[in-house]
Amino acid sequence: MSQQAGAYYIPHGSRWPIIAAVGLFIFMWGAAHWLDGIEPEGPILLFTGLAIIIFMKFGWFGEVIRESQRGAFNAQVDVSFRMGMMWFIFSEVMFFGAFFGALFYSRGLQVPWLSGEGHGALTNYYLFRGYTGGWPTAGPDAIGGAFKTVPAWGEPLLNTLLLLSSSVTITIAHHALRDGHRRRMLVFLAATPILGALFLWFQAHEYIDAYTHLNLTLHSGIYGATFFLLTGFHGLHVTLGTIMLLVILYRTWRGDFSKEHHFAFEAVAWYWHFVDIVWLGLFLFVYIL
Amino acid sequence: MNTDAAIHHDDAHHDDVPKGFVHRWLFATNHKDIGTMYLVLALVMFFIGGAMAMVIRAELFKPGLQLVQPYFFNELTTLHGLIMIFGAIMPAFVGLANWQIPLMVGAPDMALPRMNNLSFWILPFAFLLILSTLFMPGGAVAGGWVMYPPLILQTGESLAFTIFAIHLMGISSIMGAINIIATILNLRAPGMDLLKMPLFVWTWLITAFLLIAIMPVLAGAVTMLLTDRYFGTNFFNAAGGGDVLLYEHIFWFFGHPEVYVMILPAFGVISEVIPTFARKPIFGYKPMVYATASIAFLSFIVWAHHMFTTGLPVGAQLFFMYATMLISVPTGVKVFNWVATMWKGSMTFETPMLFAVAFVILFTIGGFSGLMLGLVPADYQYHNSYFVVAHFHYVLVSGAAFGIMTGVYYWLPKWSGHMYSERWGKIHFWLSAISVNVLFFPQHFLGLAGMPRRIPDYNVAFADWNMVSSIGGFVFGASQLIFVGNIIYTVYFARDKAPARVWEGARGLEWEVPSPAPHHTFSTPPTILPGMLAHGDITH
Structure with missing residues (x-):
């Protein structure tokens, strides 16, 4: 230094x-x-x-x-910004960790105990006799009524493909920025928030479908709670990420970023990858399994 | 460029101090000004939370209901906890970090000065939000600072306000911690290698990591409370397949590292002060660093020792018990190293050193009662009793708060340019050190005899020790007025100027700048010369 x-x-x-x-x-x-x-x-x-x-x-x-x-801003200031963004994303990971933890705990321990496994035998016998657990569940009282889950291989799979390809497009845009290909950069950068918006469109459609056809609501016991809070907070992050991408798109079009100097671009790209990775976790643990 | 030149350069900027209240404080970006605001806020909150404690002790002075209604009593115990943790201890340590870390690593300021301002100014609003709930229909939250469902979900209007206040505190803590990490990792002066950093900086680096890891988890936990209360989710409702214990697990995943957030920076302060007044380098610098890191790691895998009586499977209880026992190893390393640092040192006992020595002894007592609580079978008896109250007040009052007072007496001359009153400092120390034991030691007896926590009235069998404890409490509370008086005296009235190296045995970059520290220091990174650092020789 x-x-x-x-x-x-x-x-x-x-x-x-x-x-x-x-x-x-x-x-x-x-x-x-x-x-x-x-x-x-x-x-x-x-x-x-x-x-x-x-x-x-x-x-x-x-x-x-x-x-x-x-x-x-010299290179050292740039490093401070980068550290700031990285640690912020780490804090976001921990925020989602709380909700994933709730999902794993309820599904892996709590629901089996309520249905009489392990030391939950007496709880089940005296309080919830006849409750057999399983997943998905709305609990012994079936709060919210019977419901169906969103099939993983329909819209969620489509959304997975959308988000994965948006990660690819932003990476191509980033490489194009570093190599100085302005047109390629703009095209692929513009494609990214479009993919993000499509994701949100299908997500909204999925929610409407869940409420109107599947009877899967926020009140559907522990399954509904974990499902909507996890996918909801993720959707909120996709929304913010899409807005950030639009800002970056505007700034790229304006010519704010140079080959070497484009921290804001990279910060948004990191955030977008983070949102993508969280979705992969959701797709696996909420939809498939 | 050597340090002297850097100092002259800084002196030339003396009149850079922004003019006017708004520009200086509301628009502040200077780490010293923001550090001062954090410390002042912490002191104000210490007295607000302290006033609540005084009412609690007055109510418990003798059996029967005398002063307050039971519900109000519960509001007081709840808010006392929240305010002392999030309003007094944590901001005080962030204040110390703001003042000292840039000075100690040779940085011109915090890495992200504007965000530093935001992380401070969120806090007064957060406490406005939480204190305003006292005046709401239904009163403030009264289910204890841990806010366990289902009890807490029965709170009136104030629950949402409290939860949002906690979100604000979390945002503030995360931003403050990010700033501290970026400053330490990115803004060290050339030659300030990681393993030559002062231990206060090391403990804060690890603390900041803990904060970023746990505050979002707390945010998640209270968000689930919010949705359960207002949006009809069933996270904590067994009839819906949820579990109240889920909250306890998530909360204590935050809560246990949180107690290390409140004690590790105190470890750092003590590790600075004891070598200075023993006039010896710290014994076992690297083991101190590794011990701090080990404590931080272990703090993530012990949370369920707060929940032994909730009916966890035996295997889980054993795991969490043994993991808890394991923490005493690195903690023991630290205590032994402080003692070994004092061994055969040329010791003098100025006020900071007195507080530091008291910290080592009293924190160790708190650590031992913690070990007792960590034993599953013993905890079955101690749980939810005054023994727990005694334990965590030993580590938080005579531990964390004494650590803060140590730091304030140690660095106040550097900040203000004047010496505090040594006589009144010593009076403050002796009154505090004696009264804190009169206050909390009898609570061990009360707890072992079966007195539960968080009750406004109690069996007459507990009367004597409660009266003793309350007397200790009043003396301790009153003694803190001496602390404030001494600070005001030092800042505004003291005549004797403090030298740059305030303490004969002090080493480190903060003692290379004049006292008071100029508004801007180390605008140019200092050249570190042999002998400047407390640990590690710069020539190697």
Whole structure:
């Protein structure tokens, strides 16, 4: 590390973080009001907070982009950004880990115990006699009524192929960026959020189908809870990732990224791969098995 | 470029300090300013949480209901826990990290200064959110800080507010931890190899990793509470195939590493202070690093020792018991190394050293009672009793909080440029060290005799020791006013200037810059010369 005085860029004062904190606070405050049925304050606060957050995103990212374009960031600053993104993705992995853990625990231990396996024999005998467990299940009381699961080899398989090919397209775009093939980069980068949006379309269709035809809802016992929370949070991440891809597409078209200097592009690509890998876990453990 | 030149360069920037409250504090990007805000917030929260503890001890002063209604009592025990953990101890350690890590590794600031500001400013709002629930219909959450379902799902309107406050705290902690890791891994001065870093920096690196791993898991757990309460899911409802114990498993997967989040940075502070006042390098530097890493690893596979009485399979109980026992090995390495560092040292006992020595002794007592609790058959008796309360207050008050006070007395002269009052520091120490034992030691007896936690009234058989404990509590609470007084005195009124190397035996880059530390330090990475570092010779 050899650097000149002040080479590591330290921003001196920024209004955006405090705006972000206020926005987040109002957003969550509104969400809590809304959940408690306090209207219209709840939705008003929530959408005000959301508006502040969106405004902040434009402002903060805009500030960073301008700094980047006037060459404020050296290689060391770039490494800090990369570490930030990598550890953020790790925290996301752990967030999904909590829900995967809930799935494995319920399916592998809890439901067998409720149905009388192991030391659950008396529980089953006294409380849930006749409950035989198995998976999928809505529990001894069959909360939410009988339901069917989404078959893995229909839309979920299609969605797997869509997301996998979107990972390929963004990788081709990345290579094209590094090799300086602008047209190829734009085409393949544009294909990626389209694939993401298609995924979301089929996911929404699958949800509607689950609610209207399969009677699989959020209330369908532990299966419904784990199914919708896992796929729902994943879908939320695909949504965010698609928005990020659109931003990157716009910035690529504008010519913000050079062959060497394109951290934002790579960060979004990493995030997209992460979303893809989580989906593979979902496809295997939620749909197939 | 040598360090002297760097210092002169920094001095020239003295008037870089932003003018005006808004620019200096709301728009802050300076690690020292943000560190100060974290520490002030932690102190305020320490007194809010402390006031709740005082009401709890006053209610328990004698049997019968005297001061507060039982439900309010439960709100107090719950909020006391949440506020002390997330509002006092964790922000205090992040404050110490903000001030010290860039100074200790020779970095110009934290790696991501704007995000640093955001991770701080989220916190006051989070606590506004959680404290506001006290005034809501139905009151604040009152099921204990662990928030076990199904009890917690019976909370009134405040549950959603509390859960979102916890989400905010989690976001703040994750961003703070990412910043600390990026600073340590990316912004070290040339020559500051990983195995030459001060131990405080090492413990924080590992703590930050723990935080990023566990805070999202807590977020997941409370999100499931939220959906169970408001969206009709059945995660914690056995009739729907769920399980209340699922919550306990996820919560304690967060909760056990969390206790190391609160103690590892204290280990780091103690590992800085004891060598300084023993005037000897730390005994066994590398074993200290490896012990910290081992504790962090083991902390992920012991969580169910909080759940021995829930009916886990015997095999699981045995696994978690033995894994828990295993943690005492690296912890023992640390305690023995601190003692060995003091062995034959030229020791003096200024206030930070007094707190550090008390930490070693009292934390060890807390560790031993932890071992007792980790034994499955013994835990069947101790579980949910005051013995547990005594145990975790020994490790969190005379452990973590004493560690923070050690750090504050040790570095306050560097931050403020003035010496604190040694006389009042010593008075604060002796009053605290004695009263904390009067406060918590009798709770061991109460617990062993069968007094449960979280009750406002109790059998008259427990009266005597409760009164003793409450008296200790009041003295301990009052003694902390001396702490605040001493800090205010040091920052605003003290006359005697602190030298750059505040303590004769202190080594490390933070002692190479003047006191008070200039607003910007190490804008140019310092050249580390032989003898500057506390551990490791730069010439090798």
